[in-house]
Amino acid sequence: MKTIKLLSAALTIIFVGGCVTTRVKSSAMHFAANQVIAHRGAFKKNNFPENSIASLREAIRLGCTGSEFDVRMTADEVLVVNHDPHHGGMDIENTTYAKLRTVLLSNGEEIPTLEAYLKEGLMNNQSTRLVMEIKSSPAGTARGQLLAQRVWEQVKKCKASNRVEYISFDYNILTKLLLLDASVVTHYLDGNKSPAELKSAGIKGLDYNYKVYQENPHWIAEAKAQGLVLNVWTVNEPAQLEWCIGQGFDFITTNEPEYLLQIKR
Numbered sequence: 001m002k003t004i005k006l007l008s009a010a011l012t013i014i015f016v017g018g019c020v021t022t023r024v025k026s027s028a029m030h031f032a033a034n035q036v037i038a039h040r041g042a043f044k045k046n047n048f049p050e051n052s053i054a055s056l057r058e059a060i061r062l063g064c065t066g067s068e069f070d071v072r073m074t075a076d077e078v079l080v081v082n083h084d085p086h087h088g089g090m091d092i093e094n095t096t097y098a099k100l101r102t103v104l105l106s107n108g109e110e111i112p113t114l115e116a117y118l119k120e121g122l123m124n125n126q127s128t129r130l131v132m133e134i135k136s137s138p139a140g141t142a143r144g145q146l147l148a149q150r151v152w153e154q155v156k157k158c159k160a161s162n163r164v165e166y167i168s169f170d171y172n173i174l175t176k177l178l179l180l181d182a183s184v185v186t187h188y189l190d191g192n193k194s195p196a197e198l199k200s201a202g203i204k205g206l207d208y209n210y211k212v213y214q215e216n217p218h219w220i221a222e223a224k225a226q227g228l229v230l231n232v233w234t235v236n237e238p239a240q241l242e243w244c245i246g247q248g249f250d251f252i253t254t255n256e257p258e259y260l261l262q263i264k265r
């Protein structure tokens with residue numbers, strides 16, 4: 001009986017809109033205590049497609065503290081996970097989802113929808129935060145704002161708010177998210193704002209290219225003093241990884257999650 005109660009406390013079946021999944025309650029959630037964020041999922045070692053469901057599952061299986069992925073919006077406002085602005089020779093923003101899905105990824109998966117990706121990230125996952133990069137819209141600021149709104153709605157619908165952290169090169173997308181919900185966790189990617197500027201905007205962290213930190217080394221101490229989260233991308237070479245570990249970054253985004261997990265201190 002005690003076992004049954006424990007199980008029912010740990011697991012709950014969620015039926016919300018199109019998102020039906022089994023997930024761990026937020027009260028039982030604690031992300032893995034490592035620095036490793038798998039860039040576009042853990043794709044490289046197993047030759048999975050970047051940003052595929054398979055790469056996400058592998059990042060979770062490895063126990064990475066985070067798995068990064070990229071989100072764009074189709075012509076008919078379906079949110080899909082893809083790095084490039086095109087898929088199978090089709091421009092994502094100007095193509096319907098029905099057309100896009102006809103071109104499969106190299107492992108036979110369809111291009112993932114954000115909904116499918118979030119559902120996968122909620123299942124059998126007690127370690128890995130979902131680090132969602134919202135891509136700037138090639139169509140301009142207004143569509144970027146709509147994209148941010150649709151993403152936020154999808155995350156709420158899937159009850160994934162406690163798993164998702166948002167990153168973007170588009171500062172206006174992050175401030176839009178903060179207008180929708182001041183408690184969302186956001187990190188800025190573009191490397192052109194000081195820790196003090198981000199702090200005053202309510203942005204939780206820096207997520208800059210490692211060269212930006214090497215050119216502005218005082219930002220590392222400043223960010224720590226401000227209580228901001230320090231993330232760095234995309235670090236793959238052993239010497240660069242060692243440098244980042246030595247600087248005390250909270251997170252390191254890498255295409256080599258297996259290697260970083262092996263050498264982490």
Ligand code: MG
Pocket residue numbers: 068069070133
């Ligand atoms: Mg990305």
